[in-house]
Amino acid sequence: MRSAPLTPVASSAARSLRQPRAVGWIALVLLALTVLPAVLPSYQVSVVTQVLIFSVLAMSIDILAGFAGRTSLGHGAIFGVSSYVAIYWTSTLGGDIWIGIALGILAATALAGVFAALAIRTSGVYFLLLTLALGMIVWGVCLRWTAVTGGENGLRGVGRPAFIADHASFYYAVLIIVAPLTWLMWRLVHSPFGLTLRGIRDSESRMRSLGYNVPLHLFVAFVLSGFLAGVAGGLYVLFNNFVSPSSVQLSQSVSALLMAITGGVGTLLGSFVGAAAIIVLENAVSAYTARWPSVLGIAFVLIMIFAPEGVVGRARLLFARRRSRYSKPDHPGG
Amino acid sequence: MMGINLFQILNGLTFAALIFIVASGFTLIFGLLRIVNLAHGALYLVGGLAGYSAAKASGSFVVGALAAMALVAALGAVLDRGLLSFVRGVELRQVLLTLGVAFILNDISLVIWGGDTFSVPVPEALRGAMWIGGVMYPKYRVFVLVLGLLVFAALWLLLNKTRLGALIRAGVDDPEMVEAMGINIRRVFLGTFMLGAALAGLGGVVGGAFLTLYPSADAEILVFSLAVVIIGGRGSLVGAALGALLVGLLNAIGQVMFPELAYFVIFGPMALLLAFRPLGLFGRAA
Numbered sequence: 001m002r003s004a005p006l007t008p009v010a011s012s013a014a015r016s017l018r019q020p021r022a023v024g025w026i027a028l029v030l031l032a033l034t035v036l037p038a039v040l041p042s043y044q045v046s047v048v049t050q051v052l053i054f055s056v057l058a059m060s061i062d063i064l065a066g067f068a069g070r071t072s073l074g075h076g077a078i079f080g081v082s083s084y085v086a087i088y089w090t091s092t093l094g095g096d097i098w099i100g101i102a103l104g105i106l107a108a109t110a111l112a113g114v115f116a117a118l119a120i121r122t123s124g125v126y127f128l129l130l131t132l133a134l135g136m137i138v139w140g141v142c143l144r145w146t147a148v149t150g151g152e153n154g155l156r157g158v159g160r161p162a163f164i165a166d167h168a169s170f171y172y173a174v175l176i177i178v179a180p181l182t183w184l185m186w187r188l189v190h191s192p193f194g195l196t197l198r199g200i201r202d203s204e205s206r207m208r209s210l211g212y213n214v215p216l217h218l219f220v221a222f223v224l225s226g227f228l229a230g231v232a233g234g235l236y237v238l239f240n241n242f243v244s245p246s247s248v249q250l251s252q253s254v255s256a257l258l259m260a261i262t263g264g265v266g267t268l269l270g271s272f273v274g275a276a277a278i279i280v281l282e283n284a285v286s287a288y289t290a291r292w293p294s295v296l297g298i299a300f301v302l303i304m305i306f307a308p309e310g311v312v313g314r315a316r317l318l319f320a321r322r323r324s325r326y327s328k329p330d331h332p333g334g
Numbered sequence: 335m336m337g338i339n340l341f342q343i344l345n346g347l348t349f350a351a352l353i354f355i356v357a358s359g360f361t362l363i364f365g366l367l368r369i370v371n372l373a374h375g376a377l378y379l380v381g382g383l384a385g386y387s388a389a390k391a392s393g394s395f396v397v398g399a400l401a402a403m404a405l406v407a408a409l410g411a412v413l414d415r416g417l418l419s420f421v422r423g424v425e426l427r428q429v430l431l432t433l434g435v436a437f438i439l440n441d442i443s444l445v446i447w448g449g450d451t452f453s454v455p456v457p458e459a460l461r462g463a464m465w466i467g468g469v470m471y472p473k474y475r476v477f478v479l480v481l482g483l484l485v486f487a488a489l490w491l492l493l494n495k496t497r498l499g500a501l502i503r504a505g506v507d508d509p510e511m512v513e514a515m516g517i518n519i520r521r522v523f524l525g526t527f528m529l530g531a532a533l534a535g536l537g538g539v540v541g542g543a544f545l546t547l548y549p550s551a552d553a554e555i556l557v558f559s560l561a562v563v564i565i566g567g568r569g570s571l572v573g574a575a576l577g578a579l580l581v582g583l584l585n586a587i588g589q590v591m592f593p594e595l596a597y598f599v600i601f602g603p604m605a606l607l608l609a610f611r612p613l614g615l616f617g618r619a620a
Contacts, residue, residue: 071426118606125370125425126613129560136557137598144594250553254433261430294441300434304427305420 033175037168045167046239047283051276052171052178053235058259058271059185060228065257066266067189068221069201070123073253074115074131075229077138080248082108082233084142084149087157087243092148097161101237105230111138112226113219120218123204135253143245154244157237164238174235181231182269188224189268197221251293258300264310273311341469342586348475350582351482352541356555357562358489358574359533365506365569366526368425373413373432374534375556376439381406382538382547383447386454389539395457402535409439410531414524440552449549454542478540482578485533489571502526506569558585561604567617576615 037045057079065071082104089100119130142149149155164170188194196217199207208214237243246252259278263270278299285295307314360374371377381402389398413435421427460474493499501522504512513519538547541555561581566573581600588599607614 071430125368125429128426128429129370129564133557133560133564133604136553137602141595141598146594251437254437257430291441291445293437293444297434297437297441300437301417301431304431304434305417308421308424308427 030179033179037171042167045171047279049167049171049174049239051272051279052174053232053239054256054259054279055272055275056178056181056235057229057232057256058263058275059182059268060225060232061257062260062263062265062268062271063185063189063221063225063228065260066264066268067194067197067201068218070119070127070218070222071257072119072131072225073128073250073257074119074135074138075225075256076250076252076254077135077248078108078112078115078226078229079233079236079256080142080243080252081111081138082230083237083240083243083247084155086234086237087155088148090158091155097158097238101234104234104237105227108230108233109223109227112223112229115226116219116222120215120222132250132253135248135250139245139248139250142248150244152245154242154247157241157243159241160238170238174239177231177235181228185228186268193217193220251296254300255296258296258303260310261308262299262303262310264313264316265308267310267312267316270310270312277311339469340467341471342590343583344466344469344471344475344479346583346586347579348478348482348544348582349585350578351479352537352545353555353558353562353582354482354575354578355485355540356534356537357559357566357578358485358571359530359537360559361563361566361569361571361574362489362502362526362533363530364563366502367414367523369418369432369527370425370429371413371432371530372429372556373436373439374531374559375552375554376436376443377406377409377531377534378538378541378555379547379549379552380409380439380443380538381535382454382542382551383443383452385535385539386452386542386547387447389455395455395539395543398454399536399539402539403532404535406535406538407528407532410528411524413531414527436552436556440549444549451546451548452542453546454539456543472544474544478544481540485536486571486575493571498522498525558600561600564614565604565607567614570614570616573614573616 033048036048040048057075060078061072061075082101084104085107086097086100086104089095089103090097115131115134118134119127122130143151145151159165160170164173189197196207196212199210199212200214200217204214236247255278259274260271261274262277263272263274281295281299282292285292303310309317356374356378360371363369363371363374384405385398385402387398388401389395392398413432417431417435418428421431456474460477463470463472464476465471466476491499493502501512501517501519505519505522505526509519512522537555541547545551558581562574562577564577565580566575566577580603584600584603588595592599611617
């Protein structure tokens with residue numbers, strides 16, 4: 001029985017970045033993102049801000065799912081803990097918001113370290129179940145530990161600092177954080193470290209016999225991924241100014257995973273496409289009906305059946321097929 | 335231990351019996367089909383609510399339970415034949431697909447029954463309390479305990495003493511070989527899936543009478559089943575029974591001693607166990 005990852009399709013991605021055309025595309029996308037607030041109404045700007053924030057969360061899942069072959073259902077909890085810590089620091093303890101967010105990211109990273117220590121020995125479905133159960137512990141604690149977390153009512157934050165209070169400037173602030181972070185992650189997954197992760201994904205025993213420290217690589221990948229989820233949680237505090245058990249519950253992990261899968265597991269940048277698709281869908285559906293969970297479920301089922309490689313993955317497969325039809329087939333090694 | 339008395343231990347045992355009924359179905363499906371059915375909790379909830387409606391309409395608890403089991407077994411058949419057959423053999427896609435189904439079923443039950451809390455009516459003969467070892471204890475909960483033992487005995491006999499059980503056990507070990515012997519393993523798979531689902535439905539009605547049914551009950555029971563199977567090991571009936579006992583008792587102790595951190599009390603040991611024995615107490619590598 002195969003317990004293979006969700007058909008990751010990362011092949012010639014590193015090479016294509018060095019092509020001048022790819023650089024041109026990236027410049028174009030960045031330009032478009034920069035002028036966006038000038039053309040869109042403020043509600044849409046805030047939707048795009050939300051997309052950027054959740055793209056970071058989806059990327060954090062993709063680093064594990066797509067590159068290390070470990071699909072996590074506990075990242076909603078890591079994300080939410082970052083939010084909880086940041087808001088607790090600012091509104092309950094009256095601390096500075098930036099220190100609060102830093103502490104939140106730190107807490108998320110530490111929590112990811114605990115999750116990682118327990119989970120890296122498992123793989124496939126067991127990894128999924130363990131991260132699911134660990135996430136549920138966090139959810140249970142957030143729900144019941146009323147004295148600290150406010151229970152079902154959650155905690156309200158103190159609001160954004162004045163200089164990023166309006167939609168457009170907050171959007172730019174998020175963009176300034178997310179763009180370099182994405183570039184760093186892109187470099188990371190195409191570094192020797194990222195290649196080692198992919199080696200582990202494809203064959204753990206092979207990498208072990210080649211002398212790689214498999215558990216250490218998985219641990220570092222998980223902690224890095226937790227750091228990213230923590231950053232997303234911190235940004236979400238600024239965006240939403242409120243945290244409750246629904247921020248850490250299973251459906252948070254599920255929709256973030258769905259974003260990563262919709263974009264294409266193992267594509268990293270697909271996370272942006274996936275986050276945009278899911279959030280736009282959620283906004284569109286919510287305007288007509290309260291049945292968002294059904295739509296989310298149906299989307300999950302359909303994508304699992306018809307397009308497990310996601311949008312970017314599918315597009316990349318199509319391009320690869322066309323290219324190989326018009327040119328000589330690649331040498332197997334190259 | 336301070337604060338723990340017979341009453342709470344009985345509570346732990348009856349809760350253990352309920353989660354055994356639900357988790358045994360979960361572990362049967364996981365063991366034979368290698369499918370982690372994350373819709374199992376939703377099947378529990380839908381079964382319980384359907385059983386509630388049937389019991390209300392017919393005035394009979396037994397009719398409610400049978401209706402729930404039949405409906406949920408049918409849902410299981412649709413899930414297995416209709417959806418999971420598209421993703422056969424790819425574990426993660428199967429798990430995530432059942433997760434999608436869980437969301438859909440939960441939402442549908444919200445549409446049909448609304449967000450209220452329901453309690454399946456207990457039959458007349460099981461109302462009231464009885465004396466056990468010096469404490470007054472609800473008769474119905476004793477019934478749940480007995481039912482749990484009966485389900486364990488029935489499943490044990492089915493798996494160990496019948497031809498079907500032999501096929502299921504053989505299928506757990508080596509499905510290809512069973513198929514090569516000329517047996518339609520797909521039919522055994524489907525039957526097992528329906529049986530496992532029906533157990534979730536039975537659990538829904540039985541649990542719905544003393545834990546009540548509400549929109550997030552499916553996630554809670556799913557997590558308990560998950561814990562039981564993770565502790566007991568994939569596909570192991572004895573493991574599921576031990577896991578259910580452990581989880582049930584820990585839950586009872588946790589709720590008395592650390593009400594705010596009760597969840598942690600259950601899952602802390604589970605996470606630790608899994609870290610050192612990733613396949614659970616009775617789990618074997620596939």
